[in-house]
Amino acid sequence: MNGNYYLSKKLNLDLPLWTILCPILAVISLITVTSENILVSIGLSVALISAVLAAVHHAEVVAHKVGEPFGTIILALAITVIEVSLIVSLMISETGNAPSALARDTVFAAIMIILTGIIGICFLVGSVRYREQNYIKQGVSTALITLIAISILTLVLPNFTTSDVVGVYSESQLIFVAIISLILYGGFISVQTIRHRDYFLPKQCSDGIASELHVAPPNLFTTTVSLILLLVALIAVVLLSKKLSPVIEDMVFSMGAPKSLVGIIIATVILLPEGVAAYKAAKGDRLQTSLNLALGSALASIGLTIPAVAIVCYFTGMQVTLGIDAKSILLLVLSLFTVFLSLQSGRTNIQQGIVLLILFATYLFTTIVP
Numbered sequence: 001m002n003g004n005y006y007l008s009k010k011l012n013l014d015l016p017l018w019t020i021l022c023p024i025l026a027v028i029s030l031i032t033v034t035s036e037n038i039l040v041s042i043g044l045s046v047a048l049i050s051a052v053l054a055a056v057h058h059a060e061v062v063a064h065k066v067g068e069p070f071g072t073i074i075l076a077l078a079i080t081v082i083e084v085s086l087i088v089s090l091m092i093s094e095t096g097n098a099p100s101a102l103a104r105d106t107v108f109a110a111i112m113i114i115l116t117g118i119i120g121i122c123f124l125v126g127s128v129r130y131r132e133q134n135y136i137k138q139g140v141s142t143a144l145i146t147l148i149a150i151s152i153l154t155l156v157l158p159n160f161t162t163s164d165v166v167g168v169y170s171e172s173q174l175i176f177v178a179i180i181s182l183i184l185y186g187g188f189i190s191v192q193t194i195r196h197r198d199y200f201l202p203k204q205c206s207d208g209i210a211s212e213l214h215v216a217p218p219n220l221f222t223t224t225v226s227l228i229l230l231l232v233a234l235i236a237v238v239l240l241s242k243k244l245s246p247v248i249e250d251m252v253f254s255m256g257a258p259k260s261l262v263g264i265i266i267a268t269v270i271l272l273p274e275g276v277a278a279y280k281a282a283k284g285d286r287l288q289t290s291l292n293l294a295l296g297s298a299l300a301s302i303g304l305t306i307p308a309v310a311i312v313c314y315f316t317g318m319q320v321t322l323g324i325d326a327k328s329i330l331l332l333v334l335s336l337f338t339v340f341l342s343l344q345s346g347r348t349n350i351q352q353g354i355v356l357l358i359l360f361a362t363y364l365f366t367t368i369v370p
Contacts, residue, residue, distance in 0.1 A: 014222045019057045022050040023229050026236035030243070041247045048240040049269060052082055055233035056273040061226040065217045078230060079270065079297070080304040083110075085238040086266045087305070088312055090245045091320075099168050099319035103309045104155065105263025108324055108332070110301040111151055112363045113267055114294050115335045118275045120356030122282035122290040123342070127350035133287040139192070139199030140343045143295035146188045148336050150181055150302050155332065158323035167323030171314065177322075178310035185303025192296070200292050257368050264367065271297060287348065327370070331363055 026047045033040055059078035066074065083106065091100045126133040154177055163170040169177060192200050218226070252261045274297045281289040306322075313320055324332065338359065342352040 012219060012221055013225060014218055015061070015226065016057070018050075019054045020225075020229060022047075022054040023233035023236055026051040026054075026240060027232060030236065030239050041244065044240060044244055045247075048237065048244060049272070051233045051236045051240065052269060053273055055082060055230055055237060058226040058230035058233065061218050062223055062230065065223040077304070078234065079274075079300060080308060081234050082237050083266070083270045083301065083305050084308040084312075085234075086241040086245075086270070087309060089238070089242040090249070090262065090266075091312075091318060099165075099321040101259070101321040102263060102266075103305065103320050104322045104324060105260040106266045107263075107302055107305055108155055108328060109260075109264040109267035110271060111147075111155075111298050112331065112335060112360070113264075113271055113275075114298040114301075115339050116356045116360035116363060118271070118278050118294045119291070119339060120353050120360055121275075122278055122287065122294070123348050123353030123356060124350060125279060125353075126282040126285065126287050126290075127348060127353055129283065130285055132347045132349055133282070133285065134347055135288045135291055135343070136199050136201075137343070137346050138196065139288070140291055140295070142191055142196070142199065143188065143291075143299065144336075144340055144343065146184050147295060147298055147302075148340070150184045150299065151332065151336070153177060154181060154302055154306050154322055155324050156329055158321075159329075167321045168319060169322060174310045174313065174320075174322075178307035181303045181306045185299055188299055188303075192292075200288070258370055260367055264364070267301075270301075291343075327366060331359070331366075335359055335363075 029044060029047045033044065055078055059074055063074045087103050087106055090102050094100055094102070123133075157177075158167050158169050158173075161169065161173060163173060248262055248265060249259075252259060252265075255261075274293050278290040278293045281287070281293065309320060312318065335356075338355060342348065342356070
C-alpha cells in the first residue's frame with residue numbers, strides 16, 4: 001500500500017512520507033555515525049540537505065494553518081535558525097583571533113544567488129514559456145528599496161566607519177545595525193501581510209492559480225505533527241552542521257579555493273527550497289509568487305541573520321567582518337541596479353533573465369578565480 005495514501009486516509013495525516021522520514025533519519029545518523037571518512041561525510045551531507053528541505057516543508061504547513069502575518073514570520077524564523085546555526089557552528093570552529101568573515105560571506109552569497117541566480121532563472125524560464133510575465137510593481141518596489149537600504153547599511157557602510165578596523169563595526173555600531181535591520185524587515189513584513197497585502201497577490205488568477213491560493217489549511221493533527229517534526233529537523237540541522245563544519249572548510253581548502261566559497265555553499269543549501277519553489281511558480285506563470293519568495297528570502301537573510309549574529313557576538317565576545325571588498329561592492333551595486341531597472345515596467349522579457357544569469361556566472365567565477 002502506498003505510504004502517502006495510508007498516512008492521508010488511515011491516519012488523517014496529510015504529509016508526504018519523505019518529510020516524516022528525513023528528520024528521523026537525520027537524528028538517527030547523528031546518533032549512530034561515529035567514524036569519519038569521505039562516504040560518511042557524503043551521507044551526512046545528504047542527511048543535512050534532506051533535513052533542511054523537510055524543515056522548510058513543515059514550516060510552510062504550520063504557516064498555512066496559522067495564516068498571515070504569523071505564517072510568514074514562522075517560515076522566516078525557521079529559515080533563519082538554519083542559516084544562523086550553520087554560520088555560528090562554523091564561526092565557533094574557526095581558529096585565530098581575526099574577526100570572522102563567514103556571516104558576511106554567507107549573507108552576501110545569499111543576496112547574489114537570489115538577485116542574479118534565482119530571479120534570473122525565473123525571468124528566463126517564464127519568458128521562454130510565456131514571452132512576457134506580469135507582476136505588481138508596488139509590491140516589488142517596496143521589497144527592492146528595503147533590500148537596497150539594508151544591504152548597503154550592513155555590507156558596504158562598515159568599510160567607511162572609523163570606530164574600528166576597516167570592514168568591522170564596533171560593538172555599539174553592530175547593535176545599532178542589528179536594530180535597524182529588524183526595523184526594516186519588520187516594516188516590510190507589516191506592509192506585505194497587513195497594510196498593503198494586495199500589492200503582493202498575483203495580478204491575475206487563472207483556475208490553476210486560484211485553486212492553489214485557496215487550498216484548504218491542514219487539519220490540527222497534521223499541523224501538530226509538522227510542528228514537532230519542524231523542531232526535530234531544526235535540531236538535526238544544527239547538530240549536523242556542527243559535525244560537518246570542519247569537512248566543508250577542509251574541502252574548500254583542498255580545492256585551493258578562497259574561504260568565501262564556504263559562504264556560497266551554506267547559502268546554496270539554505271536557499272535550495274525557495275529556489276525550487278520560485279522556479280516552479282515562474283514555470284506556472286506565477287511570477288509574482290516567485291518574486292515574493294526570492295525578495296522575501298533575501299530580506300530575511302539579512303534582516304534576521306545579522307541581528308542573530310550580533311547577539312552571538314555580544315555574548316561570546318567574537319568579532320565579525322561585515323564589509324565586503326571593492327569587487328563585491330561593484331557586483332552588488334550592479335546586481336541591485338539591474339534588478340531595479342528590470343522590474344520597473346511591470347513586465348519581464350528573456351533578455352533580463354540572460355543579463356542576470358551572466359552576472360551570476362561572473363560572481364561565481366570571480367569568487368573561485370579572484
